Amino acid sequence: MGDYAAAARRMNPIRYAANRNRTVSKLKRIRREAIRFGDAEFDRDYMEWGFHDQDTQIGEAQAVLNILQLTKPVNILDLACGVGTHAIHWARQGHRVTGVDISETFILPMRDLRETSS
Numbered sequence: 001m002g003d004y005a006a007a008a009r010r011m012n013p014i015r016y017a018a019n020r021n022r023t024v025s026k027l028k029r030i031r032r033e034a035i036r037f038g039d040a041e042f043d044r045d046y047m048e049w050g051f052h053d054q055d056t057q058i059g060e061a062q063a064v065l066n067i068l069q070l071t072k073p074v075n076i077l078d079l080a081c082g083v084g085t086h087a088i089h090w091a092r093q094g095h096r097v098t099g100v101d102i103s104e105t106f107i108l109p110m111r112d113l114r115e116t117s118s
Helices: 002-011 013-034 040-050 054-068 085-092 104-117
Strands: 075-079 096-100
Touching: 040 104, 054 085, 075 085, 085 096, 085 104
Parallel strands: 075 096
Antiparallel strands: none
16 A cells, blocks of 8 residues: 555645545545534434334345354344344344444444343
8 A cells, every 4th residue: 555655745745645645535534523423412312313214224134144144143243233223133133232322322222222132
C-alpha cells in the first residue's frame, strides 16, 4: 500500500494531496456522526428508524449462514450488533454468539431476551 501511495504522489502530487484532504474531511465527518451512537436519545430514534423490518434482517442473518455452509455450531462475534436480530437468529440455529455494540440502548433488549430465553 505504501508503494502505491508514493507512486501516486510522484505522478500527480497536487491531485494526491487534494484527494487525501477530501478523504480526511469525510473521515472526520463520519467520526462526528458516529460519536452520537451510545447517546440514549439518539439510539432510541435510530432504533425506530433503522430496525423496523425484522424479516429482512432475519433473511440477512440466514444468508450469512447459507454462504458459510456451516456443518456444526461455531462461535460468532457480532460486532455492532445493534438490537441483536442477527445474533439472536444465529443463536437459535445453535451457534454460540457474542453481540457487541457501543450502545447500551441497543444491548439491553437483547440482554433481557437472553435472560428470559435461558
